[in-house]
Amino acid sequence: MSGYFRTALLLAVLTALFVGIGYAIGGEQGMVIAFLLACGTNLWAWWNSDRVVLSMHNAEPIAPERAPRLYQMVQTLASRAGLPMPALYVIHEAQPNAFATGRSPEKGAVALNTGLLDLMTEEEVAGVVAHELAHIKNRDTLIMTITATLAGAIGMLAQFGFLFGGRGTDGRQNPFGPIGLILLLIVGPLAAMLVQMAISRSREYEADRLGAEICGDPRWLASALQKLEHYKRGIVNETAEANPATAHLFIVNPLSGFRLDSLFATHPPTEERIRRLMALAPPAAPPRAAMPRGGARNPWA
Incomplete structure (x- = not known):
């Protein structure tokens, strides 16, 4: 429950940021306009996110007859996990990685x-798939849409601050003065982004x-994460590099650059x-023997 409590607390902080900064910059009307615009944008993104992100990464559906062992494992x-069978896709990238949507x-x-199917053992693939199923079970797509809505609304309020010169859409003068307004315009969206990444x-x-609970052995996922971190440093994911906004979806950050990772990391x-x-x-308990994979044209057939 600690993970859920932490998420709820961070969402409360993000909401408080929106209310406080929004009222100071845009007034009550500005808050409403920014929130509605952010809701509309992110509702469209949430409704179409699966199709959009799969298309961006050229994901190809996997039919049960093409990889029956993999399909049976996921099933x-x-x-x-108490979930319906998800749709399965493969992305033709040498870097081992995965995401759920x-x-x-x-x-x-x-x-x-x-790359994941070629370089990981069957147990490690099971650990990765279980992690992605956990995201689906926890409805993390919905949670991150809510956080994106609030963070986006704060960013729009900052733009309103520039447009209305700190007076707000209701004509009320910003109580913090010109210097305070500039600080709010800079610090507000930055703070919202940091909270969003913390969530x-x-x-x-x-x-x-x-x-770890779903797959039955935490060591499977731990071993997979160790390999994923190792391989991502030597194998460039070209599609992810071209679409860095989707990096947070993957089980590990697929980007090769380390641009202020410790502060702005989504993982x-x-x-x-x-x-x-x-x-x-x-x-x-001794670790279960792993089944080495790779080498065969389709090791999951």
Whole structure:
């Protein structure tokens, strides 16, 4: 429950930021206009996000007869998670990675890079799929849409501040003065972005925890994360580099650059994620033997 409480607390902080900064910059009318505009934009994005992001990454549907073992694995994990079978997609990228999308569990989709299927053991793939199913079960797409709506509304309020010179749409003068207005215009959207990213990181920890429960062994996901972090440093994901706005969807950041990662990262440090997962593993139980994959034309047939 700590992950849910942390998310709720951060959402409350984001809401308080919107109310406080919004009233100071745009007044009551400005707050309403910004919120409605942000809601409209993000509602469209939420409703179409699955189709848009899958198209951006040239994801190809996987039919059950094409990879029956993979399909059976995902079906088993989804049943264990209490979810309907998600749509399965493959992305032809050498960098191992994966993401989930869909506005509801009934519309859930899991996309796996070919590099993941080629370089990971079957247990590690199961750990990654379980993590993505956890995102679907937790409705993280909806949660991140709400945070994007509030953060976007704060950004729009900052633009209103420039347009109306700090007087607001209701004609009320900004109480902080010109210097205070400039600080609000800079600090407000930045603070909203940091809170938004903190929520994203919190959801990753929660998906790791639930994913470990779904697959049955935290070490599978921990081992996968270790490999994912290693390979992402040497294999460039060209599609993700061309669409950096989708980086937060992946199980690990697919971008090769490390632009202020510690401050503006949408993912927690991989080392910390591995440490938390290993803390969940039963110390007395020996690790299950992994089934090495790769080499075959379709190892999942």
